[in-house]
Amino acid sequence: MAIELLDAVRLARTASGLLIEHATSIAEAARLDWAEESARLKKFMLGMQLLAVLVGLTLLYAGVLIVALTWNTPYRMYAIAVLPLLFAMASYLAWRYLGQLSQKREERFAIVRTELSKTLYLLRSYL
Numbered sequence: 001m002a003i004e005l006l007d008a009v010r011l012a013r014t015a016s017g018l019l020i021e022h023a024t025s026i027a028e029a030a031r032l033d034w035a036e037e038s039a040r041l042k043k044f045m046l047g048m049q050l051l052a053v054l055v056g057l058t059l060l061y062a063g064v065l066i067v068a069l070t071w072n073t074p075y076r077m078y079a080i081a082v083l084p085l086l087f088a089m090a091s092y093l094a095w096r097y098l099g100q101l102s103q104k105r106e107e108r109f110a111i112v113r114t115e116l117s118k119t120l121y122l123l124r125s126y127l
Contacts, residue, residue: 022119030112037109059087 063083070079 026112026115026119029115030109033109033112059090063087 066079066083067076070076
């Protein structure tokens with residue numbers, strides 16, 4: 001009984017150092033993953049804001065140009081009616097694209113998740 005207890009204490013002493021080292025490496029991987037994801041999100045948001053402003057200005061001036069070119073023609077009302085439909089269709093396509101981007105969140109922190117799942121599996125198998 002005492003020998004088993006001493007073996008358990010030795011095993012715990014050995015395993016605790018390894019667990020701390022492993023936890024430290026997982027924390028470091030998580031920190032690096034978060035830094036990369038944070039930088040990517042900042043660039044993505046800046047790009048999306050710039051894109052939104054430029055697309056808005058382009059659509060505004062394109063609409064004004066089309067209405068101005070068709071003002072004295074019988075197509076004036078058609079042009080004025082079709083422009084919002086085209087803009088709505090472009091907005092729908094952009095919405096779907098952003099939806100597809102947001103569904104790719106499973107790829108984030110993949111390394112950390114796999115390491116944690118391996119660690120949990122090993123801990124469960126020994127306990």
